[in-house]
Amino acid sequence: MPATSPAHHQRRRRRTNRLLATAAGVLTAGALAAAALPGSASADESRGSEDTSGGHHGRYQDVQLLSFNDLHGNLQPPSGSSGRVTELQPDGTTKTVDAGGVEYLATHLREARKGNRYSITAAGGDMVGASPLISGLFHDEPTIEALNKLDLDVTSVGNHEFDEGAAELGRLQNGGCHPVDGCYTDEEFEGADFPYLAANVLDEKTDKPLLEPYWVWQRNGVNVGFIGVTLEGTPDIVSAEGVKGLSFKDEVETINKYAKVLQGKGVKSIVALIHEGGFPASSAYNYDCDSPGAGDGISGPIADIAKNVTPQVDALVTGHTHAAYACTIPDPSGKPRTVTSAASFGRLYTDTTLTYDRWTGDIARTAVKSANHVVTRDVRKAPDMTRLIDEWNTLAAPIGNRPIGYISGDIVKDGTESPLGDLIADAQLAYGRTLDAETDLALMNPGGIRASLTYAAGGGEGDGVVTFAEGFTVQPFANTVNLQDFTGAQLIQALKEQVSGPNEAAPKILQISSGLTYTLDLTKTGADRVVTDSIELNGSAIDPAATYRVATNSFLAGGGDGFPTLGQGTNDRVGEDDLTALERYLTANSSATTPLAPPAADRITIVR
Known part of the structure; x- marks a missing residue:
């Protein structure tokens, strides 16, 4: 004890x-x-205080x-x-x-x-x-x-x-x-x-x-x-x-x-x-x-x-x-x-x-x-909180300060399609292909991205350095990367579920890996906002009858966030956690001399 x-x-x-x-x-x-x-x-x-105001109180x-x-x-x-x-x-x-x-x-x-x-x-x-x-x-x-x-x-x-x-x-x-x-x-x-x-x-x-x-x-x-x-x-x-x-x-x-x-x-x-x-x-x-x-x-x-x-x-x-x-x-x-x-x-x-x-x-x-x-930062820091943070930082530092990549500018999570969402989807696609070379695409839920990657993080590690702590802040859930098979019809249905059913009032736009493109028409309502005949993979239309190998995190693979179709995949294969996928991608695709540039976030064409 x-x-x-x-x-x-x-x-x-x-x-x-x-x-x-x-x-x-x-x-x-x-x-x-x-x-x-x-x-x-x-x-x-x-x-832990004592009241000394006496027994008389106003109304x-x-x-x-x-x-x-x-x-x-x-x-x-x-x-x-x-x-x-x-x-x-x-x-x-x-x-x-x-x-x-x-x-x-x-x-x-x-x-x-x-x-x-x-x-x-x-x-x-x-x-x-x-x-x-x-x-x-x-x-x-x-x-x-x-x-x-x-x-x-x-x-x-x-x-x-x-x-x-x-x-x-x-x-x-x-x-x-x-x-x-x-x-x-x-x-x-x-x-x-x-x-x-x-x-x-x-x-x-x-x-x-x-x-x-x-x-x-x-x-x-x-x-x-x-x-x-x-x-x-x-x-x-x-x-x-x-x-x-x-x-x-x-x-x-x-x-x-x-x-x-x-x-x-x-x-x-x-x-x-x-x-x-x-x-x-x-x-x-x-x-x-x-x-x-x-x-x-x-x-x-x-x-x-x-x-x-x-x-x-x-x-x-x-x-x-x-x-x-x-x-x-x-x-x-x-x-x-x-x-x-x-x-x-x-x-x-x-x-x-x-x-x-x-x-x-x-x-x-x-x-x-x-x-x-x-809660402005122009006031005196509470000393007891500073001590608490210092104590836990001391325990976390050996893990958190380790560099895992380099970026040339802020990679933000904001927007319908975000640069950071593209990066994470690409990382999961790359990781998925190490498990199965036939992996076609990756989908990432926006709610699983908790913070942006900032160029000047202020952590003392140097501009553009991405530490494990920063990566953890972006993806803290320890979801695994899962591979599943879906028909083209199921894939189209999953994209429609972004803007229909429980997600109709507050759409949850999946972040998509490179090669997948489509048009989102916000002038329409419900599932019609996803323009079906615009959905393409590597320049070819999605074939409803074909089978596609899709990487998602385990939360989406369970049908989470209002995507029941993503819970119906077959031929499951479970990999390591999603932060590992991000770390491996950053390590493989960036260095101090060749930092990773923010993705263009141009895979979804939005009509307003």
Whole structure:
């Protein structure tokens, strides 16, 4: 057993106090009924502070709600466009601002809390998963430690919390060494000081929530309940192994169910943490989506969810789409309700004022105020976060600093067809041909590309050098490269599935290897947007009756991301992980004197 320090025991006691009222693991209906406020914690316990304000309180109490979402283990400042936000200027122009990095996020949150004795910090899921090397290499233990230091009070699960399965999520919550890799330091991993909420994620064997469905924050008679859910479609975007044995229920029905439970226990102020989001009309974080002429504010799944979640819920903290907004959407009774999202990667945080009515125990909804704030890098770094990053970087450096290639300019992941998407598809095609020389083409899902490759990465390794850490940040999922046979008809159908079925409203355009070309006509709708007679491979039309050998990652080979046809391939062959394919391609096709140029991204002809 690893040695434990006094700090270890102190944090363990804090965590035990915080979660004392909850049963570990799966909650039962009986447990919910028996506990007065299960999942609750005193804010004085969680912050370790003592209230000296006396027993007299006025009717209204402002409660500060600080929130963020989709951190994805980005402890260090993200590079390239992933580390910037767009800011709308008074004259209507925009500028970009460098943002993010947990050293700066900690400073901003701590500064924001000053003078606010009633302050809660909550998150909207995807705290971990698809993480850079410093976190992902260690199964995201560093991120959980950072969130503990940030004094995060509560978060919902997101889809990426299931990347490594339910058992690993349970370990992140409860602690313990990794079952395969063991302990990384001389102290056992302690787990999260905060509760993960998973109200709509059920164990198929018990039909009960996998983790706590709700949690209640308390201070001096002020009670605020939190219900946490992830998107119902999580199984469509996570590997089958990651969600094995779990079922994901409707977000609205689940929130409404537990809002009634909380109301029945006397908790009338309720916030929903929802890992599902929307799309604002502007990419600027400070765009006023409630201003006259702003249109519908935000569109997408969260708009429908917000319109149907019971009026008993007073505010919605959302995520998943990596967008930034602080809007109001009418609840079913027609009353405006705050809906927020703080982009991603720790670039923003949202500061919401909830005015609590002590007479009614509810939020005075007309007094709610909310705004997003930039996590700028012009403030002092939090020393405790710097120490944490340095400690984990020391462990990761021998692996992460190894050069794997050279580039002559930024290779970005943005766009319908991206230069980086072309590069990865080409790498998988090349790797596929080492397994089977008859491999014809490769397809890559855009969501599997997590960051751009930047020419000047700022890591001290020299301009144009691609390190293993940077490659890991681009492709962190450890998907294997799989070869399968498809008919030409199936290949055409898979391309149509980019813009039809579950992908019709928000298309997922596959990144394609060199030699495959076609036209995407955005003036049309549904599957017709893929012009069938334009699809060619090496200058010849795809033959519906012919057989083609296709390289994909294991996620797509399982029909993920709304591509059921790609789950119907035959003659399977499984290779090594996709990062290995990328590394081998960069090593073979670039050097310090002949760096790889960004691909032209000209394989898909787009008609607008």
